[in-house]
Structures are given as C-alpha cells and as structure tokens.
Amino acid sequence: MDLMxxxxxxxxxxxxxGQQIVLALLNKxxxxxxxxxxLDGLxxxxxxxxSLGTRLSLHQTDISSRESVQKLCNEVTHKHQHVDVIINNAGVIHPFVPVSDLDDAVINKVINVNLFGAINMTKVFLPVLLSRPVAHIVNIxxxxxxxxxxxxxIYGASKAAVKLLSEGxxxxxxxxxxxxTVVFPGAVKTNITKNCDSHPVALDKFERFHPGMSPQITAQRIVTAIEKNTFRLHIGADSRLLSLVYRLAPNFAINLLAKVMRMAMDG
Structure with missing residues (x-):
C-alpha cells in the first residue's frame, strides 16, 4: 500500500x-x-x-467503549471523508504481580482496553474499510x-487473544x-510500565535488565509492514528468539522465561 x-x-x-507511528505516517x-x-498526550x-500537523486530527477516545469508538468513526469520516487504515495500538499493562494479587477492576481494565478496544475498533471501522479500494488493519x-x-x-492473555483475533x-x-498485520514487539522503551501502578523499584530493575528497542524504530517497521502487506511482524531479537524457542520446546521456554524474570525483578 502506498500511504500517500x-x-x-x-x-x-x-x-x-503510537505517537511515533503517527509521526512516521505523517512523514509518508x-x-x-x-x-x-x-488529551494532553494528543x-x-x-x-x-x-509543520506536518496540518494533516493530523486529534480525537479523545475511550476505545473500551463502543459508543466512544463509534463517535471517533463519525468524526474521522466527517472530517476526512473515509478511512483506509486502522492501527489498534493502544494498550495497558498491570502491576508485576501474580493473578491472585490483582484486583478485579485492574483485570477488567486490561481486558477491556487491550482486547475489547481492538474488537470495538474492528467492528465499527470494518464496514468503512471494506468500502475502500485497498485497506488495512494493524493489531499490536x-x-x-x-x-x-x-x-x-492477564496482560499476556489479552495479547494472546489479540493474536488470535488477528489470525481469524x-x-x-x-x-x-x-x-x-499482527505485530509482536519485544521490549520497547516507552512509558507503558510507568502507567501500570507497579512498584517503582521492580520496574527500574526490569528496565535496567532489558532496556528495549526505541519506539521510533518500532514505528518505522510497523509502517513498512503496512506498505508491504506483511501478515506477521516480530520486532526485536527477543521476540524472534523467544518465539522460536517456545515453538521448539514450550515447557523449557516457559521455565526459562520464569527464571529470567526472577533474575530481572530480584537481581
């Protein structure tokens, strides 16, 4: 797809x-x-x-709400006449704690934003996309x-559901x-962990153990995947390597990752 x-x-x-994807698209x-x-983030x-902002519109939206997503669709189609691509990037994580220690409200928020956000966007925008000569859906x-x-x-469960949603x-x-396109980013240097109300010492240890890839590079690869109509996109050596190990030896991979996470959080 030519994005111009x-x-x-x-x-x-x-x-x-998401912000870097916006900037990369404007540059295209x-x-x-x-x-x-x-709204402050927007x-x-x-x-x-x-100066590229003349081709940018801002929309405060709660993607976990079907009504809010429908309002977004109405606003965008009114302002820009149509939609060619949706990128379901918004997501949240939860504190680095076992499921038994998570509040139901936190669990519901993660599922509602990460999974139902993507479902709401797809259900509302798909009829518009189907009316276009060429269109695309990206799920992160x-x-x-x-x-x-x-x-x-719970975060992993929500993202596994997004994977299956995308494949379907x-x-x-x-x-x-x-x-x-379904995207599997590895660790990326963003503020998503800062927004999960987790223990700051634990987060600092985890981020020092695995600082992650830059969001700029991540965004560029996602934009390229749209242009090339790539179905599955792994970003980062960690995502590619762990995916390979898991396919070859799932039990070993889970035990290895549990050990690595303990080292990251306790070391």
Missing part, C-alpha cells in the same frame, strides 16, 4: 509507539487521525508533528501474547480488499 494521501486512524496516538504523507484517552503529538499484540510472562499473566480476521478477509 491515505487516511489512517491510530489508537494510543498520544505517547510511546498520510493523513492521520490520532486517538487517545489522554496535544504533545500535535506539537511534535510541527506482544511477545507476551506468544508465551507466558510470569506476573504479567486475516482468514476471513483474505478474499477482500482489507489486509491484516
């Missing part, structure tokens, strides 16, 4: 990977609708877009959706004009 002049909706466009001469629940994206899963990360179990959509839409 295409209308792209990016959720989580106010920070981290796309028209971008950035959606985020955080305004920061507008500032960073600079995680390497945590490929294999179990101890103390991020790929099969259902294979004979249509809508392509599908």
């Amino acid at each position: 002049g295409k209308v792209v909706v990016v959720t989580g466009g106010g920070n981290g990977i 001469n796309a028209i971008v609708a950035a959606a985020d629940i955080n 305004n920061d994206t507008q500032t960073k877009a600079g 899963s995680s390497m945590g959706g490929l294999f179990a990360f101890p103390k991020q179990t 959509l790929y099969a259902e839409l294979k004979q249509t004009n809508v392509g599908v």
Whole structure:
C-alpha cells in the first residue's frame, strides 16, 4: 500500500509507539487521525508533528467503549471523508504481580482496553474499510501474547487473544480488499510500565535488565509492514528468539522465561 494521501486512524496516538507511528505516517504523507484517552498526550503529538500537523486530527477516545469508538468513526469520516487504515495500538499493562494479587477492576481494565478496544475498533471501522479500494488493519499484540510472562499473566492473555483475533480476521478477509498485520514487539522503551501502578523499584530493575528497542524504530517497521502487506511482524531479537524457542520446546521456554524474570525483578 502506498500511504500517500491515505487516511489512517491510530489508537494510543498520544505517547510511546503510537505517537511515533503517527509521526512516521505523517512523514509518508498520510493523513492521520490520532486517538487517545489522554488529551494532553494528543496535544504533545500535535506539537511534535510541527509543520506536518496540518494533516493530523486529534480525537479523545475511550476505545473500551463502543459508543466512544463509534463517535471517533463519525468524526474521522466527517472530517476526512473515509478511512483506509486502522492501527489498534493502544494498550495497558498491570502491576508485576501474580493473578491472585490483582484486583478485579485492574483485570477488567486490561481486558477491556487491550482486547475489547481492538474488537470495538474492528467492528465499527470494518464496514468503512471494506468500502475502500485497498485497506488495512494493524493489531499490536506482544511477545507476551506468544508465551507466558510470569506476573504479567492477564496482560499476556489479552495479547494472546489479540493474536488470535488477528489470525481469524486475516482468514476471513483474505478474499477482500482489507489486509491484516499482527505485530509482536519485544521490549520497547516507552512509558507503558510507568502507567501500570507497579512498584517503582521492580520496574527500574526490569528496565535496567532489558532496556528495549526505541519506539521510533518500532514505528518505522510497523509502517513498512503496512506498505508491504506483511501478515506477521516480530520486532526485536527477543521476540524472534523467544518465539522460536517456545515453538521448539514450550515447557523449557516457559521455565526459562520464569527464571529470567526472577533474575530481572530480584537481581
């Protein structure tokens, strides 16, 4: 897909990977609708877009709400006439604790944002995408959706569901004009961990153990995947390596990852 002049909706466009995706798309001469629940973050994206911001619209949206997503769709189609691509990037994690220690409200938030956010966006925007000559859906899963990360179990479950959602959509839409990309980023240097209300010492240890890839590089690879109509995209050596080990020896991979996580959090 040539992104010049295409209308792209990016959720989580106010920070981290989402913000960098917005900027990368603008540099490809796309028209971008950035959606985020955080209006300050959206305004920061507008500032960073600079002169390219004339092709950027901002939309405060709660993707866990079908009504809010429908409002987003109405706003974007009214302003830009159509939509060619949706990028379901917005996501949250939870504190680095076992499932037994997680509040139900936290569990519900993770599932509602990570899974139902992607479902809501797909259900609302798919009829619009099907009306276009060429269109695309991008779902951001995680390497945590490929294999179990101890103390991020609910997050992993939500991202595993996004993986299966994407694979099902790929099969259902294979004979249509809508392509599908599912992305499995490894560790990325963003503020997602800062927003999970976890223990700051534990987070500091984890991030020093595995600092992650830059969000700029991550965003560029996602944009390239849209252009090339790539179905599965692993970003980072950690995602590729752990995926391979898990396929070859799943029990070994889970035990190894549990040991590595203990070293990261306790070392």
